[in-house]
Structure formats: structure tokens, C-alpha cells
Amino acid sequence: MTTVLVFLDHAGASLAKSERELLSLGASLGEVTVALAGDADQAYLDGVGAYGVQEVHRPEDAAVSEVLVAGKAAFLAETVRRTGAGIVLLGNSYEAKEIAARLGVRLEAGVITDVVGLADDLTATKSDFAGSYSVACRVTTDIAILTVKPNSVEAVEAGLPSSPREVPVPVDLPAAAARVTGRVDKPVSGRPELAEARVIVAGGRGVNGDFGPLEDLADALGGAVGASRAATDAGWIEHSAQIGQTGKTVSPQLYISAGISGAIQQKAGMQTSKVIVAINKDADSPVFEIADFGIVGDLFTVLPQATEEIRKRGL
Amino acid sequence: MDEATAGGLRIAVLVKHVPDAQFDRHIGGDDLTTVRTESILSELDEYALEAALQLVEAHGGPSAGHRITAITMGPAAAVAAVKKSLQIGADDGVHLTDEALNGSDASATSKALAALLRHTGPFDLVLTGMASTDGETSLVPAQLAERLELPQVTFAASLELVPGDSGWTLSARRDNDTYAETIEASLPALVSVTDQINEPRYPNFKGIMAAKKKQIEVLSLADIGVQQDEVGLAGSWTRVEAAAPRPPRSQGIVITDEGDAGVRLVDFLAGQKLL
Numbered sequence: 001m002t003t004v005l006v007f008l009d010h011a012g013a014s015l016a017k018s019e020r021e022l023l024s025l026g027a028s029l030g031e032v033t034v035a036l037a038g039d040a041d042q043a044y045l046d047g048v049g050a051y052g053v054q055e056v057h058r059p060e061d062a063a064v065s066e067v068l069v070a071g072k073a074a075f076l077a078e079t080v081r082r083t084g085a086g087i088v089l090l091g092n093s094y095e096a097k098e099i100a101a102r103l104g105v106r107l108e109a110g111v112i113t114d115v116v117g118l119a120d121d122l123t124a125t126k127s128d129f130a131g132s133y134s135v136a137c138r139v140t141t142d143i144a145i146l147t148v149k150p151n152s153v154e155a156v157e158a159g160l161p162s163s164p165r166e167v168p169v170p171v172d173l174p175a176a177a178a179r180v181t182g183r184v185d186k187p188v189s190g191r192p193e194l195a196e197a198r199v200i201v202a203g204g205r206g207v208n209g210d211f212g213p214l215e216d217l218a219d220a221l222g223g224a225v226g227a228s229r230a231a232t233d234a235g236w237i238e239h240s241a242q243i244g245q246t247g248k249t250v251s252p253q254l255y256i257s258a259g260i261s262g263a264i265q266q267k268a269g270m271q272t273s274k275v276i277v278a279i280n281k282d283a284d285s286p287v288f289e290i291a292d293f294g295i296v297g298d299l300f301t302v303l304p305q306a307t308e309e310i311r312k313r314g315l
Numbered sequence: 316m317d318e319a320t321a322g323g324l325r326i327a328v329l330v331k332h333v334p335d336a337q338f339d340r341h342i343g344g345d346d347l348t349t350v351r352t353e354s355i356l357s358e359l360d361e362y363a364l365e366a367a368l369q370l371v372e373a374h375g376g377p378s379a380g381h382r383i384t385a386i387t388m389g390p391a392a393a394v395a396a397v398k399k400s401l402q403i404g405a406d407d408g409v410h411l412t413d414e415a416l417n418g419s420d421a422s423a424t425s426k427a428l429a430a431l432l433r434h435t436g437p438f439d440l441v442l443t444g445m446a447s448t449d450g451e452t453s454l455v456p457a458q459l460a461e462r463l464e465l466p467q468v469t470f471a472a473s474l475e476l477v478p479g480d481s482g483w484t485l486s487a488r489r490d491n492d493t494y495a496e497t498i499e500a501s502l503p504a505l506v507s508v509t510d511q512i513n514e515p516r517y518p519n520f521k522g523i524m525a526a527k528k529k530q531i532e533v534l535s536l537a538d539i540g541v542q543q544d545e546v547g548l549a550g551s552w553t554r555v556e557a558a559a560p561r562p563p564r565s566q567g568i569v570i571t572d573e574g575d576a577g578v579r580l581v582d583f584l585a586g587q588k589l590l
Binding site: 068102174289298 | 491496551555557561578
């Protein structure tokens with residue numbers, strides 16, 4: 001049976017949804033073993049155990065996390081050698097993709113990023129040109145390294161929970177590495193992360209600096225708030241909220257676009273959303289060409305009315 | 316600290332000729348590679364070039380001995396990305412072109428670029444954009460750093476260089492969804508920058524005229540000591556097996572708000588089982 005090494009980097013209090021998805025996908029491909037870079041408490045390890053994982057590999061030296069990706073790539077390469085893993089699964093964050101990139105060079109193995117589907121023969125499906133092409137590709141080397149987008153698979157816990165044992169892995173840290181010298185945590189919004197959200201309410205130039213009505217609707221729908229580049233460049237919302245060609249590419253179940261004209265770069269970031277709703281004052285906005293439901297109107301009246309209606313219906 | 320102690324900087328900026336995202340982009344041919352008509356200098360590489368120019372300007376300008384080299388690989392037309400970079404302010408350019416490169420995946424691309432940088436360098440700093448706007452994998456900068464054994468700072472939202480007795484140190488900031496980090500590394504290093512780091516300048520008339528006199532070195536794989544089967548489809552570790560344009564989204568219902576659009580929106584969401 002193929003050993004599938006799942007790399008977990010989150011090391012939060014509990015397993016993130018995307019991490020649970022990776023463990024589920026891994027279990028469908030072979031026997032899952034975990035490489036965990038960060039610190040983890042018992043609740044986190046129990047979460048891993050719920051997927052039947054027997055071993056959690058940890059770097060012997062905590063300094064692995066103090067050097068940028070190079071240290072984690074070295075740790076992961078060593079873990080692959082020790083476990084004989086044939087498949088390595090990682091998340092799709094920028095950092096995870098870079099770890100995958102460096103791991104690919106170390107192991108002389110192919111890397112496929114942004115995977116949204118994986119067949120039994122490891123043919124991966126991904127989008128190219130920001131969602132305008134669907135591409136099937138394969139790794140041609142013995143070891144396959146795949147970074148998987150959130151919401152691509154359903155997280156299903158294994159039948160028999162286990163208590164995974166921790167396996168220390170010695171790591172030779174690269175001498176020439178960049179070091180993290182300071183870290184400031186951003187305030188927690190309580191909303192889901194953009195990449196993982198089922199629902200996204202995104203605003204553009206038309207919100208004119210006031211994201212309040214979008215945040216209210218996002219909260220009523222349990223969604224995240226995103227933005228076009230015009231809105232982040234104006235400083236109305238932090239840059240990490242940017243969706244589009246040069247920001248994040250998202251594909252939620254529901255994407256609500258408010259006050260965004262839908263220039264091609266914006267469309268590129270969201271056109272694989274399952275359902276698109278657009279609200280814009282300008283009836284000629286290109287966003288209406290791809291919207292399943294378009295409203296020509298003022299977002300400052302339409303959004304609060306929708307939020308109130310959702311609350312009234314007790315939804 | 317005396318600037319002269321640290322010496323003039325040699326900066327390589329990797330630039331890519333990519334299909335213009337303003338137009339429909341295509342994958343075609345038997346080998347399922349990108350169709351490169353209507354191509355331009357990748358928008359995201361302009362930030363890397365601007366970052367190089369600002370670093371040079373912050374440390375005495377070109378007369379202090381700093382030099383910016385724009386580097387690309389690709390078919391004949393790809394040299395346009397280098398020419399544009401020279402117009403914007405790079406000092407010279409290098410174009411790696413070879414039939415055998417066609418169809419290279421990220422690993423093969425990084426192998427060729429690593430050999431090219433070794434051949435053309437040594438460089439103190441290699442700057443790249445955060446991703447290409449065609450492949451969008453953002454694998455190449457990290458793979459180059461791994462191959463060249465360079466410290467890697469990716470997705471830099473700010474970048475400064477500090478000269479010192481034993482050479483230059485770089486300091487960068489990067490923003491994650493949950494935290495902001497400050498990073499330090501000694502040169503030589505590789506840095507990829509985001510579109511937040513600066514406002515790229517446009518080429519002006521003087522720059523366009525000056526670029527005509529600047530040198531572009533054209534190299535083949537043989538020149539940099541890379542075998543043909545190490546790159547291209549033969550040297551790639553991944554293979555595209557099928558590519559199909561996603562069916563265009565069809566337009567749905569568009570209504571004009573007559574005072575009840577918010578309620579009708581909720582009706583629509585309920586109908587789609589999205590509540």
C-alpha cells in the first residue's frame with residue numbers, strides 16, 4: 001500500500017478544515033502518515049488521530065520553523081526518505097506551495113499545485129489561466145507532490161480513531177537561509193478564511209470605503225469578506241482580502257459581488273464560484289455577463305434589506 | 316557603515332513574456348503548451364524590476380557600481396520582456412532561447428534558469444515577481460533558491476538592503492492571512508515581491524532611446540552547459556495530458572431594484588439552497 005505523507009503546517013488549537021480535507025484525501029489514496037512542522041497540543045493530535053493516522057513525524061529541532069520554507073522542506077524531505085512515501089499532500093497556501101517546490105528539487109519529484117481533483121491513477125485536475133481552462137496533468141516521477149486547494153474534497157473521518165505516536169525527525173537545517181526576526185499576529189475576525197469560505201461577499205470601488213453592509217451580510221451567511229484590487233489599493237480593507245488575478249483565486253459555493261464592475265482581472269479570481277450574485281448600479285457592468293443573479297441597484301439599500309430578510313426568516 | 320565596504324550590487328531580475336490577461340488566453344498544439352500570441356512583460360515582474368531600481372537609487376545609483384540585469388528564457392519573441400525592462404531602466408539583458416526549452420514545467424524551468432544565473436553571475440540578489448501570470452504556480456522562485464542554495468524571501472511586501480562590513484543584509488516584510496513577518500537574510504539571496512511593494516514606473520522617452528544602446532546577450536542551452544533532454548517536455552517531472560477551455564458562464568437573471576431586490580435576492584438564495 002502506498003504511504004501518503006500529509007504535511008500539516010497549521011498547528012492551531014484544532015485541525016483546520018483544509019487540513020481535515022487533506023487527511024481524508026490521503027486516506028483515499030493509501031496509508032496516511034503525518035509530517036507536522038509546528039507545535040501541537042493534545043486536541044490537535046486527537047484531531048489527527050480521528051483519521052486513523054498512526055504516526056506524526058515532528059522535527060527534532062524547533063528552529064525548523066524559524067527559517068523560512070527551506071527548513072520545512074528539509075524536514076519534509078527527510079520524512080519522505082524515512083517513511084518511503086510515494087505521495088506527498090500539502091495545502092495550497094503560498095508557503096505550502098514553496099515547501100512543495102523545494103521538496104520537488106530535493107527529491108527530484110514532480111510538483112502539481114492548485115489541485116482540485118485527483119483520480120485513483122493520480123491524474124490531477126486543476127484550473128489554468130485563472131479558471132478559464134480545466135487541465136488534467138500527471139507527475140511522471142516515482143514520488144508525486146501535490147498541493148490541494150481547499151473545498152476540493154469532503155472531509156470524512158476514518159472508522160477507527162487512533163492515538164498517533166510522535167516520531168522525532170533529525171533535520172539538517174540549510175546554512176544559507178532567511179530568518180524570521182519578528183512576527184505580529186493580525187486581529188482575528190471570527191469569519192472564515194477567504195480560501196476556505198463557502199460564501200464570500202466581495203466589494204469594490206462601489207462600496208466607497210464602507211464595508212459595513214458587506215460584513216453584516218457575510219456574518220448573516222457565515223461567510224468571508226473579499227475585495228477587488230481597487231478597494232484594497234484605496235486602503236478600505238486589508239490587502240489579504242484581495243481576490244483576482246494578482247490576489248486570491250476563490251471558488252466558493254456562493255460569491256456575492258457588490259459594487260465591482262467585473263474587469264477581467266477580477267473575474268479571473270472568482271469565475272469558478274458555483275453561484276455568482278452581482279449587485280451594481282451600472283447596468284452595463286461586465287460582471288452581469290457571468291452572474292447567475294444580477295441586481296441593478298444600490299448596494300447600500302439592497303444588502304441591508306437582504307441581511308434583514310435572512311434574519312427575519314430565522315435562517 | 317561605508318557603502319563602499321559592501322561594494323556594488325549585481326542584481327538579476329527575472330522577467331517573463333506572458334499572454335496578456337486582457338485577452339482570451341489559450342492552450343494548444345500537440346504538446347498542450349501556452350499559446351503566446353498577444354504577449355507582454357508579466358505585470359507581476361514589473362514590481363520586481365521597480366524594486367531593483369529603487370534599491371539601486373537608495374544606495375548611490377548606477378554610478379556606485381550597481382548593475383541590474385533583466386533575464387528571460389523563451390522563444391524569440393520573449394526578448395520583448397527584456398527590451399521593455401531595458402526601457403524601464405535595467406542596465407543589460409540576457410535571453411536564453413532554445414527549441415528544446417519548449418514545454419518545460421517549473422522544475423525544468425528552474426533548472427535552466429539556475430544554470431543561466433550561474434553562467435551569467437555571480438549575482439548578489441535575484442529578484443522575481445510573486446508568480447507568473449500564465450503558469451501561476453509560483454514554484455520557480457523557490458526551486459531556483461533551492462538549486463542555487465540561496466536564502467529565499469518570498470512574497471516580500473517591502474525590501475531594504477543594509478550594507479555592512481561583511482557584505483549586504485536584506486530586510487523584508489511579508490504579510491500572511493494571520494500574521495505579518497519581518498525577515499532577514501545575508502546576500503546573495505533570492506527575493507520574490509508582491510504587487511504591494513511599489514508602484515512600477517513606465518518607460519519614458521529617454522529610457523526608450525537609451526535602451527537601444529544596451530546589450531542583450533542571447534544564449535542557448537549549450538552555452539550554459541545544460542543538455543537538451545534535461546529541459547522541455549523530456550526534462551519535466553509533470554505532464555499535461557488534457558486541457559479544455561471551461562465552458563463560458565451563461566448570463567442568468569438580471570433585475571432592476573424596485574425596492575424589493577434584497578428580498579428577491581434572499582428568495583433566489585433560498586431557491587438555490589444556499590441559505
